[in-house]
Amino acid sequence: MTVCVVGAGAAGLSCAYELKSAGQDVVLLEAASRAGGKIGSVRQGGFLMENAALGLLDREGDLAELCARLKLTPVPADPSAHERFAVRHGVLHQAPEGPGSALGTGLLSFGEKLSLLGEPFRKAAPRDDETIHEFFQRRFGAAGAFAGDLMQLGVYAGDPERLELASCFPSLAAFERARGSVIKGAMAEGKARKASGRARPRLSSFANGMQELTEALAQAVGDSLRLDTPVRAVARTASGYTLTLGDGSTQACTDLVLTLPAPAMASLLKPLDDRLGALLSQLEAAPITVVRLAYPESAFARPPRGFGVLAPGRPMIGLLLPSRLWSGRAPDGTVLLSALVGGARARESAALDDKTLLALVTSELQQWFGLEQSVQPLFADLKRWSEAIPQPVRGHRARVAEIDKSASDLGHLHLGGAWLHGVSVLDCLRDGRRIARALSART
Ligand SMILES: Cc1cc2nc3c(=O)[nH]c(=O)nc-3n(C[C@H](O)[C@H](O)[C@H](O)COP(=O)(O)OP(=O)(O)OC[C@H]3O[C@@H](n4cnc5c(N)ncnc54)[C@H](O)[C@@H]3O)c2cc1C
Numbered sequence: 001m002t003v004c005v006v007g008a009g010a011a012g013l014s015c016a017y018e019l020k021s022a023g024q025d026v027v028l029l030e031a032a033s034r035a036g037g038k039i040g041s042v043r044q045g046g047f048l049m050e051n052a053a054l055g056l057l058d059r060e061g062d063l064a065e066l067c068a069r070l071k072l073t074p075v076p077a078d079p080s081a082h083e084r085f086a087v088r089h090g091v092l093h094q095a096p097e098g099p100g101s102a103l104g105t106g107l108l109s110f111g112e113k114l115s116l117l118g119e120p121f122r123k124a125a126p127r128d129d130e131t132i133h134e135f136f137q138r139r140f141g142a143a144g145a146f147a148g149d150l151m152q153l154g155v156y157a158g159d160p161e162r163l164e165l166a167s168c169f170p171s172l173a174a175f176e177r178a179r180g181s182v183i184k185g186a187m188a189e190g191k192a193r194k195a196s197g198r199a200r201p202r203l204s205s206f207a208n209g210m211q212e213l214t215e216a217l218a219q220a221v222g223d224s225l226r227l228d229t230p231v232r233a234v235a236r237t238a239s240g241y242t243l244t245l246g247d248g249s250t251q252a253c254t255d256l257v258l259t260l261p262a263p264a265m266a267s268l269l270k271p272l273d274d275r276l277g278a279l280l281s282q283l284e285a286a287p288i289t290v291v292r293l294a295y296p297e298s299a300f301a302r303p304p305r306g307f308g309v310l311a312p313g314r315p316m317i318g319l320l321l322p323s324r325l326w327s328g329r330a331p332d333g334t335v336l337l338s339a340l341v342g343g344a345r346a347r348e349s350a351a352l353d354d355k356t357l358l359a360l361v362t363s364e365l366q367q368w369f370g371l372e373q374s375v376q377p378l379f380a381d382l383k384r385w386s387e388a389i390p391q392p393v394r395g396h397r398a399r400v401a402e403i404d405k406s407a408s409d410l411g412h413l414h415l416g417g418a419w420l421h422g423v424s425v426l427d428c429l430r431d432g433r434r435i436a437r438a439l440s441a442r443t
Contacts, residue, residue: 003439004029004243004253006231006268009037010425011259011417013217014432020221021069022440027251028221029243031230035218038388039425041209044379046331047323049292049338051383053210053425054320055203062426063204070216074204077325081203083306086150087314092368095150095310098186107150108143115141120181129394132160132168139182149312155423157286157317157343157389167392167400203307205326210425234268240412257435259417259428261285261387276406279399283419286344287351288317288388291361293337294330294378301370303335309368315349316341316364334378337365344391354382390419414438 001024005016008030016028034040040051055077056063067074086095088107096102103113119139127134136148149160156163166173175185193200206212218225233244240254258265262283270277297303308320318340323330330336339361342350352360358380365371400420407413416431 001025001255002027002240002253003255003257004241004251005257005259006243007037007259007264007417008032008035008218008221008225008227009259009417010039010214010428011432012037012257013214013221014429015257015259015416015436016221016224016432017217018433018436019439020224022436024436024440026221026224027253028225029229029231029245029251030225030227031246033228035221035225035227036211036214038385039210039214041211044381047292047294047336047379048209048329049336049381050210050322051290052385052388054322054338055205055210055325056424056426057201057203058426059201060426062430066429067213070213070220072206072212072216075207075326077203077205077307078327080305081307081325085306085309087309087311087368088146090367092309102143102147108146112141112143112146116143116147119183122181124176124180126173126176128166129398130165131394132163132165135165135172136160139176146312150310153310153312153317153343155389156391157288157340158391158393159344162344162391162393164392164394164396167396203325207328213425231268234272236272236410255412255414255439257414257416257439259415259432261417262390262419263387265415265419273406273410276403276410279403279406282399283390284393285387285390285419286342287347287384287386288340288342289350289352289357289385290383291339291341291357291380292383293339293358293361293365293380294323294334295337295371295375296378297333297335299372299375300335300365301372302368304337304369311364313345314364315346316361317343317346319364319368339364342388350384350386350388357382390423392423 003019003024003026005012005028008028012028013035016026019026038052042049058064084095085092086107093106096105102116118141122139132148132152136144140147152158152160152163156168172182175182179185179188230246231243232246235242241256243251245251262280266277266280304321305324310318316339320338322338323336341357407415414435416435418428421431
């Protein structure tokens with residue numbers, strides 16, 4: 001039995017690694033000249049920058065377990081990472097850490113704060129395909145629209161009026177189902193965590209950035225990984241599948257795992273199953289351009305601190321501060337910034353030309369942190385993602401269930417990755433492991 005895994009992003013690497021660890025015959029095919037997919041860390045002029053994912057929040061202990069197996073040491077972010085900021089009506093405020101501290105924030109009006117207090121007493125009325133906007137308004141009243149937007153923006157860069165709550169934040173839906181209230185559910189979970197002696201999860205990365213993780217996985221997969229090997233076509237055979245590769249050669253396998261962006265999966269699978277291709281084509285993603293800048297600390301009248309800033313409704317939706325979170329990411333006396341422009345509601349902003357994007361970001365930095373008008377950045381570059389974050393919009397769970405069923409009906413076909421089963425790196429690692437375990441259990 002040979003398993004072909006296509007796509008060496010987090011999901012594909014994890015799947016191939018688990019299969020190899022279980023003694024399975026596996027080939028991992030990757031179009032690019034390096035493994036890691038969206039995950040990539042770049043060193044330049046004393047700065048260490050990320051192309052996409054900045055860190056991981058190990059809620060379930062998966063990362064710790066994987067790192068122990070790979071002999072990697074995750075590095076927790078500076079404790080100041082709990083300090084987060086948000087912009088509303090053009091003004092920068094410290095963001096509350098939870099509903100408890102929300103009463104003191106300048107982000108919400110008096111009436112909005114009052115409406116938060118009513119959450120535990122509002123009747124539970126869960127609906128399967130409710131959007132984030134609908135759920136938050138129903139549960140939190142007047143404060144709901146802004147609170148829901150803030151929560152989704154940092155993960156999905158999406159449109160809360162389209163994103164499906166149960167796909168994006170299943171734990172919130174579960175709190176309402178179990179306790180009739182999000183606040184009561186969150187409090188019960190906090191109590192259970194304390195009672196079991198578990199610490200609060202902390203954001204982590206690695207000394208050489210996120211790429212350390214994907215490089216360790218790629219190394220463990222060894223010569224089963226074939227780089228610069230795009231899969232161009234897939235055909236069903238009596239004993240499995242035959243893949244046509246970029247150079248025209250073929251690769252046979254008994255089982256096929258695709259962990260690709262949905263448009264790439266759609267074009268490979270459409271000739272085998274028209275309906276499956278059409279369902280995959282319906283999935284969508286939001287674009288983001290990451291603008292990376294560095295300045296001397298002294299260039300700011302009010303130097304940025306903490307994790308960063310979220311700015312719902314603006315073209316620059318967020319700002320991350322990697323050099324505040326981990327040491328060794330910028331030379332002493334300098335600040336490295338990573339601005340995120342675009343998202344589902346500002347698609348055209350992500351596509352602006354380099355000069356306009358830099359002007360947009362520096363103008364926000366001047367307003368929020370008093371960046372000196374005439375100062376030039378020590379360094380500036382951009383990373384553009386036209387399909388940055390997949391968007392689990394209304395109907396996503398039902399659509400994915402249908403996609404998984406169609407793949408299973410075709411036989412010996414497994415689909416995974418960020419477009420289907422969760423966008424975070426840990427979701428992708430878990431998805432790869434789930435598929436590998438299902439395949440290993442069969443033999
Ligand atoms: C700006 C940004 C910030 C983010 N921040 C975070 C964060 O802080 N924390 C977090 O957990 N997540 C974050 N994410 C999300 C996370 O990085 C991604 O969702 C995740 O890495 C996707 O992994 P994947 O394996 O699904 O796919 P990908 O990384 O997209 O990998 C797919 C692979 O398939 C390959 N491929 C495509 N077509 C073919 C083909 N025909 N043949 C062979 N190979 C092919 C590609 O080259 C690629 O290597 C962020 C994403 C972005 C864009």
